[in-house]
Amino acid sequence: MTDSPAARAAKLLHLRRRKLRKGEPVPLPLTMAAMFNLPGNPAGHSQYGRFDNPTWDAVEELLSHLEDAPTVAFPSGMGAISAVLFSQLKSGDRVLLPSDGYYTTRVLAERFLKPLGVSIHLRATGAFLDGGFAGYRLVFVETPANPTLEICDIAAVSAAAHSAGAIVVADNTTMTPFGQRPLDLGADIVVAADTKAPNGHSDVLFGHVASRNAEVIAAVKEWRKLAGAIPGPFEAWLVHRGLETLELRFDRMCSSADTIAQRLKGHPRIKALRFPGLADDPAHNLARAQMDRFGFLIVLTLESETAADNFIGGCELIQPATSFGGVHTSAERRARWGDAVAPGFVRLSIGCEPVEELWTALEAALGTA
Numbered sequence: 001m002t003d004s005p006a007a008r009a010a011k012l013l014h015l016r017r018r019k020l021r022k023g024e025p026v027p028l029p030l031t032m033a034a035m036f037n038l039p040g041n042p043a044g045h046s047q048y049g050r051f052d053n054p055t056w057d058a059v060e061e062l063l064s065h066l067e068d069a070p071t072v073a074f075p076s077g078m079g080a081i082s083a084v085l086f087s088q089l090k091s092g093d094r095v096l097l098p099s100d101g102y103y104t105t106r107v108l109a110e111r112f113l114k115p116l117g118v119s120i121h122l123r124a125t126g127a128f129l130d131g132g133f134a135g136y137r138l139v140f141v142e143t144p145a146n147p148t149l150e151i152c153d154i155a156a157v158s159a160a161a162h163s164a165g166a167i168v169v170a171d172n173t174t175m176t177p178f179g180q181r182p183l184d185l186g187a188d189i190v191v192a193a194d195t196k197a198p199n200g201h202s203d204v205l206f207g208h209v210a211s212r213n214a215e216v217i218a219a220v221k222e223w224r225k226l227a228g229a230i231p232g233p234f235e236a237w238l239v240h241r242g243l244e245t246l247e248l249r250f251d252r253m254c255s256s257a258d259t260i261a262q263r264l265k266g267h268p269r270i271k272a273l274r275f276p277g278l279a280d281d282p283a284h285n286l287a288r289a290q291m292d293r294f295g296f297l298i299v300l301t302l303e304s305e306t307a308a309d310n311f312i313g314g315c316e317l318i319q320p321a322t323s324f325g326g327v328h329t330s331a332e333r334r335a336r337w338g339d340a341v342a343p344g345f346v347r348l349s350i351g352c353e354p355v356e357e358l359w360t361a362l363e364a365a366l367g368t369a
């Protein structure tokens, strides 16, 4: 039986206590160490800072608890994605990636996997099941996709991909383990950027890989150790602190996003609006079936680049920035990076501001957009 999100959230705050000896600090100590005291036989002990670190262990314990699976921490979301792709693929393999997801994943594959003999194929998230998965070694989904918020059916993709002999990787960055648990839906591997809501304070990059397949975990751990893509202990410590309030922040952010999306609907300045929680969103039924929450991202399209820039720049409670998931509401016009979206397309990341204050500010900025 898997715990409810509420039970997981409550237990997370008391995991550390179970191991504390009398007189030890309640908060997690930060261990900055390249060397460890290591006389004689090194087996079974911390050996070197590229192999182990007690602060990584602590953050991995929290992430494993949330994913209900062994977890390996990385210095960024892309570090986690690289570890999976480079440890699982070899020359001659075919990989299927979302055409509308996080663009760096596609660029990485094209730039570094293709020259090694891996063939890269793309498919739109909203039609991910179309065409099946015959001949693929690895199928990579991102749902809801960043930035389109298109959704694909993780359970159906996993079943079809498995019967075709492929492994399924799900990028769960937009949802966090409190919003969706792809491993429970049949995916083999979760990758995520903890840079976003899990850390939540926009001051750290971090990522993780989770899997219930022991060979996958061993391979990504070995990749981390040999490639040297290791998280800094201080970053791990900050993410550990962030995870202690993730449920609280995520709950506020998702609830506020829901309220705000309902109110944005039908606003005369908005040409298009996507939020999985809206009853008439094309992905709503699927979202209800596989997600615990509808997330904190809303995408809206205004009539032009200028209208979008004026909205973002003119709102006193929007931080103009790339990235998302922080305590402060933030937004950006995605076409400025070349995403295949309209010039007035805005990705809005709802933060932790009290919702009525936030709505008042958003509505005022829209009025002058």
Ligand SMILES: *Cc1c(COP(=O)(O)O)cnc(C)c1O
Binding pocket: 075, 076, 077, 078, 079, 102, 142, 146, 171, 173, 174, 192, 193, 194, 195, 196, 205, 206, 207
């Ligand atoms: C941000 C992001 C990443 C990459 O994370 P970094 O920590 O910036 O490397 C990967 N996938 C998705 C969906 C993201 O939004």
